[in-house]
Amino acid sequence: MKMTLVALGVALMSLLAIAADKPASETYTLPGYAKGVVGSAHDLSDASWRFSNACNTCHIPHVQSARPTSQPTTQPAIEMYRVGGQRRVFTPGRFMPGPTSLVCLGCHDGTVATSTIGSSHALLAGVREGFDVPDGFAWRDHPIGVPYPSGRRGYRPLAFVQANGKIRLPEGRIECISCHEPHNATGLPDMLVMSNRRSALCLSCHVK
């Protein structure tokens, strides 16, 4: 995997500092940079730094955005997605991905640059209107934009989920960032917010 190519390290550095320090000829093997967005899979900058840097994949400086997170370049509209889920837990079609998840889906909805992102590892978080829907398509991903069903049978109480401070539930809803930390702050595989060893992340919410 791509993550394993990145050297081990612990410090999360200031993005500007890293950008300034990074020599043009260096690859992502510098010790001390395994955590953090630079050198991660989310660092789409090219080696020459002429066109991009690690941040402006998603964030554009000096552009006012309606949202706290700066406007990503390819943010889709909410209406483009269908959110699934178990009928007994969520009402189908009632919930939509939240604003933070839309930032992720801008790239990860399986319709953008599929030659690069669309490997079998890629996320197909939903179906965008107007694109071909595979035969027998059904919801293939964990629901997002849905309120955490605290207190329901099979789910742990909200306090338990939030107790370790790692799982984030924006406005009480499950979003991409509930499980993933897109800046690679943890350095874990799949940019998870916590280790999923023995499925600890899954079982933080699910009583199984």
Add this chain to the structure above:
Amino acid sequence: MLTSLIVSQFTSPAIGQRRLREALGPSDGAQQSIVGSAHDLSVSGPGSTHALYEQQVCIFCHAPHNTTGQRPLWNRHLPPSHYRIYESSTTDARIDQPSGESKMCLSCHDGALALGLVASRPPNDPIEMSQRTIPPGPADLTQDLSDDHPIGFRFDRALFARDPQLRNPDLVSVELPLGRHGEMHCTTCHDPHNNSRGNFLRMPDVRSAICLSCHDLHGWTTGSHSRSPARVTGRSVDAGERLPYQTVADNACTSCHKVHSADGPERLLRHRLDEQNCLNCHNGSVADTNIASEVNKPSAHRVELFHRRHDPNEDPRTMRRHVECADCHNPHAASPNLIGDSARTAPLTINPTMRFVSGLNRTGQPVDRARAEYEVCFKCHADAIAQSRRNAIARQITQTNTRLEFQTRNPSFHPVVGPRNNPDVVSLLPPYRVGSVIGCTDCHNSDLADSGGPAGPHGSIYAPLLIDNYSTRDFTAESPRAYALCYRCHDRQSILADESFPLHRRHIVDSRTPCSACHDAHGISRTQGNSTNHSNLINFDRSIVQPASGGLGSRIVFQDLGPNRGNCTLTCHNVTHVGFEYGR
């Protein structure tokens, strides 16, 4: 809710999580979690089958992304194969190929698909496992599901209406969820995430609580198998499997049935041979009654001679010749034999050991539930096309249909089907009297029936399966033992004192003629004889009695001339009677 009350008390998240775990107690503990259970296939899983590197537990069945699209985030490819499905002559369910959740389970448990092949990873990069597929053993159901409890049928009201031995599906415990259309799935009995009860069962199965949630067997609760305290521990009920509980009552259904991989696929019997399911306990090991030694006696219902012949749905008139334990006993309902041998005036009611067994009534019609003992015997020994057409003794007139021998309108018969009022019988020992009724088992029974052995016509050292000795050989010296069977009811002193037939002593003692030379014990059917020529069970043994010449040619004739009077025309022991008349 209790949970929310507890939660509200914890303000510090770090402490809160730990306290919460303690507060929630065992219901949220490791015991009930899939982590550490047999379904934990991660590298830290407990079994011999686990991943070499993969640390996640859920991933073998569920994934957050790129799943197959089936709920619940199903991560395995469903098996395309067609399974051999359960078949039984007694099931009323319409069983189809497994579907839905069941196929999810079978994606590992049919032993065909690779365990590490998951949808979220490319097919050429499966999770590396210590074993490629599920290893042979109890968890490997194979693609032959004919020896497993059926799945993929609808347990709905229609099925309930067809099968009187099922419960109302509306009342089945919520612990055992059926599919959206009432289909039975693996997940009806099993919770794949919770192994706290063993075998991932959803309920404790002591006394077969799970089975009996749906199955309502006639006579089960009052039968002895559901209540038997007999211990099975340390006894070889099944050499291949240790039963989960210590007594027959606690093991209940599993004493004789296996839900999965049953050796006897039809009706999921524990053993391949029908009788083995009974005799494995009834051989002196677990059960009090040792039937295994009985059925090996010289004259016996030899259940081991037949295999796959018995069918609970068989028509007794057309079935092939066979005998199995289940022909006379319903193991669900059987109860200990408590009926004494007192004299009766109505046909012997069904023995508790033979409750809820089918029969053939006196008119020759099959009945679902025999009311009298003889109805069970008549299944094989009456109109059955497969019954023996040869009697042990060749007589004047031959009748192989036992039912016709005992009809109450016959000229003479032993009172099995109904009482008979024959004042000629003066030799009866109390409590028997004219008008009494006896049962088949009063004569046909184990030789040990009187001495505390297992009662019932399983086997005897006396042929044909008689409770006591009954000599039929010519020139038998009279003794209490020679005709012990007859002397059980008929007073030897009275007979030898010629209180009935005035020449009994001359024939039996002096000439050493057996009872059977003149008497046919069962009876003479009314189509073959009348009260003049075949009263008093007279039907001569042709190996002893020969025709006599005289009058209208060579004949054997008995003529009844009233109580204890008559005449005979025959040759016997080289003595010829022609119209020889006797009377008191």
